[in-house]
Amino acid sequence: MIPIAKPLLGVEEEEAVAAVVRSGWLSQGKEVLAFETAFAARVGAARACAVSNCTTALHLALLALGVSRHDEVVTVSHSFIATANAIRQCGAEPVFVDIDPATYNMSPDALEAAIGPATRAVLCVHQMGMPCNLARILPVAWKHDLPVIEDAACAIGSEICLDGTWQTIGAPLADVACFSFHPRKIVTTGEGGMLTTRHVHMDARFRLWRQHGMDVSDTVRHKARQVLFESYSVTGYNYRMTDLQAAIGNQQMTRLDDIIARRRRLAERYHEMLAKMPEVAPPFEPGWARSNWQSYCVRLPDGVDQRAVMQVMLDRGVATRRGIMCTHLEPAYADTRHRYPLGESERARDHCVLLPLYPQMTEVEQATVVDALQRALRLSRRGRRTRSAT
Numbered sequence: 195m196i197p198i199a200k201p202l203l204g205v206e207e208e209e210a211v212a213a214v215v216r217s218g219w220l221s222q223g224k225e226v227l228a229f230e231t232a233f234a235a236r237v238g239a240a241r242a243c244a245v246s247n248c249t250t251a252l253h254l255a256l257l258a259l260g261v262s263r264h265d266e267v268v269t270v271s272h273s274f275i276a277t278a279n280a281i282r283q284c285g286a287e288p289v290f291v292d293i294d295p296a297t298y299n300m301s302p303d304a305l306e307a308a309i310g311p312a313t314r315a316v317l318c319v320h321q322m323g324m325p326c327n328l329a330r331i332l333p334v335a336w337k338h339d340l341p342v343i344e345d346a347a348c349a350i351g352s353e354i355c356l357d358g359t360w361q362t363i364g365a366p367l368a369d370v371a372c373f374s375f376h377p378r379k380i381v382t383t384g385e386g387g388m389l390t391t392r393h394v395h396m397d398a399r400f401r402l403w404r405q406h407g408m409d410v411s412d413t414v415r416h417k418a419r420q421v422l423f424e425s426y427s428v429t430g431y432n433y434r435m436t437d438l439q440a441a442i443g444n445q446q447m448t449r450l451d452d453i454i455a456r457r458r459r460l461a462e463r464y465h466e467m468l469a470k471m472p473e474v475a476p477p478f479e480p481g482w483a484r485s486n487w488q489s490y491c492v493r494l495p496d497g498v499d500q501r502a503v504m505q506v507m508l509d510r511g512v513a514t515r516r517g518i519m520c521t522h523l524e525p526a527y528a529d530t531r532h533r534y535p536l537g538e539s540e541r542a543r544d545h546c547v548l549l550p551l552y553p554q555m556t557e558v559e560q561a562t563v564v565d566a567l568q569r570a571l572r573l574s575r576r577g578r579r580t581r582s583a584t
């Protein structure tokens with residue numbers, strides 16, 4: 195069976211976790227601090243704050259920008275539901291705009307058209323690791339005095355060329371960037387998230403909020419030679435990462451460059467192999483973007499049954515996923531007014547298939563995937579001919 199994804203973990207991660215267990219300090223401590231430092235250095239940020247996952251990171255980012263009840267945040271429906279959920283967790287409502295069908299990312303024109311008097315912020319997504327068009331999105335937001343959060347859950351190590359300079363996602367290029375360490379992402383801690391921001395005061399807020407609004411952390415009290423009493427100036431959350439997770443994260447960071455290099459080579463090979471199948475549209479990487487290829491998304495030709503293709507591939511031992519979900523089509527969002535067309539988002543969900551891609555993947559496995567896809571398309575064409583003949 196060829197899975198859709200597979201984390202790259204080794205004995206180093208095992209030993210790092212064992213060392214934390216032996217240390218007796220399992221909650222947020224020195225491993226988390228080291229992970230934050232390594233992460234900030236890798237993405238070129240001045241600071242990074244670790245949290246329990248990317249959804250809690252998005253929640254804190256939105257809160258720090260002042261998003262609250264009756265506000266609107268412009269974002270994409272074409273994303274994992276956590277993007278929109280984080281907006282609702284602030285009491286605000288998402289306003290969904292469509293994607294550019296070539297990059298599967300927020301259309302800057304659609305964003306511009308959706309900004310209104312209730313808009314409080316923009317939440318753009320670097321979907322599947324492909325940087326969204328910040329060169330156009332940021333000026334639109336700034337023209338309207340709106341802060342921008344980057345949902346960079348999938349985009350660890352992706353790069354974008356802005357004003358002629360290549361920069362790593364999370365530098366951060368907007369106000370705040372949020373990352374995920376879920377096993378489906380580039381590097382993993384099981385569950386985990388990270389916030390980077392250009393604003394010192396927001397970073398301070400994140401640190402306060404993630405530990406119940408407590409002004410003296412338990413690590414500081416533990417080390418203090420004087421009795422310290424903590425106080426709670428704001429209502430916070432428990433959004434902490436554990437040292438067990440961060441110890442894994444620290445090992446994963448040493449693998450990051452290798453993981454991305456491997457993923458880029460594998461994506462290159464998929465491009466070459468798919469060139470023989472002109473009916474399938476491979477993903478498009480603009481000249482100003484370098485994706486980490488968190489997902490490799492192909493678009494099937496019109497009229498081909500997506501589910502049937504995926505089933506034939508599964509029968510041949512190849513796991514796939516359909517295109518990115520559309521949040522506005524889920525029952526939880528049925529009561530949201532959708533003011534803007536979302537046709538490209540829906541088409542991407544219904545016509546795209548994500549192919550397996552993981553750093554350990556072999557050329558033989560890739561060939562098996564492409565063969566299975568080819569066979570599935572042949573069967574589907576035959577099926578269509580039979581249907582039209584009857």
Ligand SMILES: *Cc1c(COP(=O)(O)O)cnc(C)c1O
Nearest residue numbers: 247248249274276347374375376
């Ligand atoms: C995975 C993902 C999230 C959620 O990340 P968690 O760490 O699982 O909370 C949010 N946004 C996008 C685009 C994602 O892919």
